[in-house]
Amino acid sequence: MNVSEPSAASLEEHKxxxxxxxxxxxxxxxxxxxxxxxxxxxxQGYPGELELILxxxxxxxxxxxxxxxxxxxxxxxxxxxxxxxxxxxxxxAALGEVKxxxxxxVDGHGELxxxxxxxxxxxxxxxxxxxxxxxxxxxxVTGFEQAVARAMTSKLGVGNAPNHTGGEGGxxxxxxLGVFRRDVxxxxxxxxEHFTRAQDWELNYRIRESGxxxxxxxxxxxxxxxxxxxxxxxxxxxxxxxxxRVVMRTHAGTANPRYLAPPGALLxxxxxxxxxxxxxxxxxxxxxxxxxxxVGYFGALTAGALYESRxxxxxxxxxxxxxxxxxxxxxxxxxxxxxxxxxxxxxxTPKK
Numbered sequence: 001m002n003v004s005e006p007s008a009a010s011l012e013e014h015k016x017x018x019x020x021x022x023x024x025x026x027x028x029x030x031x032x033x034x035x036x037x038x039x040x041x042x043x044q045g046y047p048g049e050l051e052l053i054l055x056x057x058x059x060x061x062x063x064x065x066x067x068x069x070x071x072x073x074x075x076x077x078x079x080x081x082x083x084x085x086x087x088x089x090x091x092x093a094a095l096g097e098v099k100x101x102x103x104x105x106v107d108g109h110g111e112l113x114x115x116x117x118x119x120x121x122x123x124x125x126x127x128x129x130x131x132x133x134x135x136x137x138x139x140x141v142t143g144f145e146q147a148v149a150r151a152m153t154s155k156l157g158v159g160n161a162p163n164h165t166g167g168e169g170g171x172x173x174x175x176x177l178g179v180f181r182r183d184v185x186x187x188x189x190x191x192x193e194h195f196t197r198a199q200d201w202e203l204n205y206r207i208r209e210s211g212x213x214x215x216x217x218x219x220x221x222x223x224x225x226x227x228x229x230x231x232x233x234x235x236x237x238x239x240x241x242x243x244x245r246v247v248m249r250t251h252a253g254t255a256n257p258r259y260l261a262p263p264g265a266l267l268x269x270x271x272x273x274x275x276x277x278x279x280x281x282x283x284x285x286x287x288x289x290x291x292x293x294x295v296g297y298f299g300a301l302t303a304g305a306l307y308e309s310r311x312x313x314x315x316x317x318x319x320x321x322x323x324x325x326x327x328x329x330x331x332x333x334x335x336x337x338x339x340x341x342x343x344x345x346x347x348x349t350p351k352k
Contacts, residue, residue, distance in 0.1 A: 018048030021117060022098035022182070023106055026082065026090030027067065028057035030108035033225060034066050040111045042074060046118055052077045054108075055094040057085035063108075088191040088199040095182075095190050103185060105177045105200075111223035113137075120179035120220055130184040130212030131204060133175025134220025135166050141225075147319035148226035148233060150312065156304045157324055159258035162216055172216035174204040179220075184212055194344045197243035205251055233323065234330040241334030242342075249343035259335070266332035269294045301325060 023041050027034060034054075041052050054067050056079050071077045080097050082090040095103065102124065104117055123132040138149035151157035158164045163176040178200065188206050191199045204214050227233040241262070248254050272293025279286030298321070305320040312320075 018046070018118070019102055019121065020049035020100040021046060021051075021102045021104055021121065022100040023050065023052040023104040023117075024055065024091060024094035024098065025052065025106045025108055026055050026057070026087045026094070027059070027063060027108035028082075028085050028087075028090070029059045029061050030063050031059070031061035031066060033109035034063060035070065037106065037108050037110055038070050038077060041106060041117075042076065044112060044115070044117050046121075048121075049100070050076055050117075051099060053094040053097050054079040055082040055090035056080070057082045057090060086193065086196060088193040088195060091199075092190045092193060095185060098182065101182045103180045103182050105180070106222070107177065107224075109225045110177070113219070113221045116220055116222070117179070119217070123215060123217055123220075124179065124181065127215045128213060129215035130207050131175065131178045131180045132215040132217060132220065133178040134163070134217050134222070136164055136176040136224045137221040138224045138226050142228065143313065143315040144230075144319055144323075145226045145228055146312065146316045147309075147323045149224075150309055150316065150320060151323045151327055152224070152226060154308045156301075156308055157327055159261070161258070162218070166218045167216070169217040169219075170215070172214050173208070174201045175214060175216050175220075176200075177222055178204070184210075192344070195243060195246065197239045198247050201244075202247050202251070205247070205254065230322070230326055234326050237327045237330035238334035241331035241336075242338040243334075244331075245335045245338035246342045246344070249340065262328045262332035263335045265297060266329055266336070269297050298325070301328075 025037065025041075030037070038052065038054070042050075044050075054070075054077065056064055056067050067079045071079055078097075080093050082093050084090075091105065102121060104120065106112065120132050123129065136152070138152040140146035140149040153164060153166075155165055162168075162172060163174060184207060188203070188210065191203055192206075193199075195202050208214060227236050244259055248259070272290045275290030276287050276294070277290070279288070279290050301324055302321045305324055306317065309317040309320045
């Protein structure tokens, strides 16, 4: 099902019938993007009543001051504290303050496509879904950020996940961020604060397990700002891999070939490298046999990166292979080293 953006005439005609909406936004150290993200929500022109709740973590920049200025300037905006600074706790703190039956999740550095909220509300009604959402549209400013953005929207970088790469509208395992029915969130207890990362996927899993429908629509896109350095990117993807393993240990049957591919590749490259190095003293045949795996991997990665980055500036194209290798390797390392103790206690023995 493809739902077009509502027209201005349609919005005006139904001005008194659109349901009220609560937007929740976890915020931590967002001095650079917060005003832009908040104004993007308010500028949606949603015809129904709207409130925006900012859950502010202990930031080290001017985030709190900016949030206070935004709240003073518009009565629809208010904030609540999030002492832990953790995303799921921020989302639940904001959920505890919402007044309305539809909840829109937005990040403090995201920008909604025009008509996003109205389109999502129509989709909830038309599909009967518990949650609707779309695509994370990564956009960078610097050459490095542009390379990360290309990797994060490429199947070579993130596999075939529609919420990253796009696709046809319809039922899905998960979506980016999401627009929810509040009663579903209340019934399930909101976000599980055990999950530092992957809390969105984990919540959508519980929605599906309870019989709810997750609906993906590619027209619901949100701008995402990538990490600005290799170090920050590596830390981000290590945490992604680490917590994906936690989800898999906690919820049996959630393993996916897409999640197992990076750790498999890392183990193969590491094994091949060790065999190749050992072969330097044991015989050239063994060395060639070992090195063929890491050389083949990086060769294929480079070729794929050049294809994916065609038309982009040379500086972006040069960085993309290293960006992809960083994402794959960091995710795999986090997955392989994820401690079993992080698995949430469910009364079952965690899977090894």
